[in-house]
Amino acid sequence: MNVQLLADPVGRLVWASPALPGSVHDITAARKIGLIDALTNAGVKTFADKGYQGAGGTIRTPFKRHRHRPWLSRGQRDVNRSHARIRAIGERAVATLKAWKVLTKLRCCPHRGTALVQAILVLQLVEDGRYSG
Numbered sequence: 001m002n003v004q005l006l007a008d009p010v011g012r013l014v015w016a017s018p019a020l021p022g023s024v025h026d027i028t029a030a031r032k033i034g035l036i037d038a039l040t041n042a043g044v045k046t047f048a049d050k051g052y053q054g055a056g057g058t059i060r061t062p063f064k065r066h067r068h069r070p071w072l073s074r075g076q077r078d079v080n081r082s083h084a085r086i087r088a089i090g091e092r093a094v095a096t097l098k099a100w101k102v103l104t105k106l107r108c109c110p111h112r113g114t115a116l117v118q119a120i121l122v123l124q125l126v127e128d129g130r131y132s133g
Helices: 026-032 035-042 074-098 110-128
Strands: 005-007 013-016
Touching: 005 074, 013 074, 013 110, 026 035, 074 110
Parallel strands: none
Antiparallel strands: 005 013
16 A cells, blocks of 8 residues: 655644555655655655655755766765654654554555544544643
């Protein structure tokens, strides 16, 4: 399954997308569900991994080494290091979702996976004391 996640600046789960088949690339999934446009229209700066290279808008990705350019400059490496520190906070949300054992061996259609992920998101919000509905 491919599920796009948003985390707050503390690393808590905020939002989870509908599940897509695992073969769907991250940037394709984000475009398909309209995540990139929504974040850009809202003016939310988002730090993403190299899988979102070329997303544009307010999506920030690290510098990527190209085969014709063997090394990144010192400044680019420094930016990547800072970017990784910020992204590490968001990766806590991914770890939170993966900690739910029901997802470890999930083999079903994305529609069922979506229901499970959304239920886990609500349970996590209740556990964190942030559920308002």
